[in-house]
Amino acid sequence: MTPKNRRWILSDSHLGHSNIQKHCRRPADVDKRFTDACKRLIGPEDLVIHLGDVAFGFFDLKSWFTDMPGNWILVRGNHDAHTISWYMNNGFKFACDSFVMGGVYFTHKPAFWLPEGCSINVHGHLHNRVAADHRVFPHCRLFALEHTRYEPMLLEKFLRKGCPGGVVLPQDGEPL
Numbered sequence: 001m002t003p004k005n006r007r008w009i010l011s012d013s014h015l016g017h018s019n020i021q022k023h024c025r026r027p028a029d030v031d032k033r034f035t036d037a038c039k040r041l042i043g044p045e046d047l048v049i050h051l052g053d054v055a056f057g058f059f060d061l062k063s064w065f066t067d068m069p070g071n072w073i074l075v076r077g078n079h080d081a082h083t084i085s086w087y088m089n090n091g092f093k094f095a096c097d098s099f100v101m102g103g104v105y106f107t108h109k110p111a112f113w114l115p116e117g118c119s120i121n122v123h124g125h126l127h128n129r130v131a132a133d134h135r136v137f138p139h140c141r142l143f144a145l146e147h148t149r150y151e152p153m154l155l156e157k158f159l160r161k162g163c164p165g166g167v168v169l170p171q172d173g174e175p176l
Helices: 020-024 030-041 061-067 084-089 155-161
Strands: 007-010 047-050 071-075 094-096 099-101 104-106 120-123 140-142
Touching: 007 155, 084 094, 120 155
Parallel strands: 007 047, 047 071, 071 094, 104 120, 120 140
Antiparallel strands: 099 104
16 A cells, blocks of 8 residues: 655756756656656655756646646756746746755755754755765765656655665766
8 A cells, every 4th residue: 555645856857858868868768757757656645856957948847747646846956947936837836946844955956054953955956977075065965867767766765775876977077
C-alpha cells in the first residue's frame, strides 16, 4: 500500500530545452522520461519540491500540469524568469525563491550560509557537475536528475543517502 502524502524532490528538469542534452549529456528523450517517471511515481496527494529551472519560456507548462499528479512547489532557479504568481497560475501550488522545512534550507543554487535552525542546504543548479568549492560548504547537498535516471526521489531517502550516483563532469573549461 502506498503511503499518503509522500514528499518528492527534483531539480533542473529544463522542460523543452534541447541544448541541455549536450551540456549535461542527457538523452534526447529526457522530457518524456522525466514526465513518465513523475506520472508513475508521484501520487495525487504527494508533495513535490522542484528546486528550479523547470521549463523554458516557450514550453506550455500549464498544459503539462493538466494530468500531472501531486502538489508541486517551485523554488525558482536562474532560468525561471516569470513571476512567482505566473508559476502559481500555471500549475504550481506554491512558488518562492527559497524556503525552510524541517531544518532543511531549500534553494536552487548552493547556499554559502544556512538560516538559523537549519543544518542542510538542499539545492540543484549544478546538474552532474561538482562545484569547485564544494568542500568549503559541507552543508550543501546537490540533487541532480542526471544521477536519478531523470526521476524524482523521495525526500527522506535523499536526505539519508543523497543521489545514487552518476557521471560527475568537470567544471566548464576543464578537460574531460
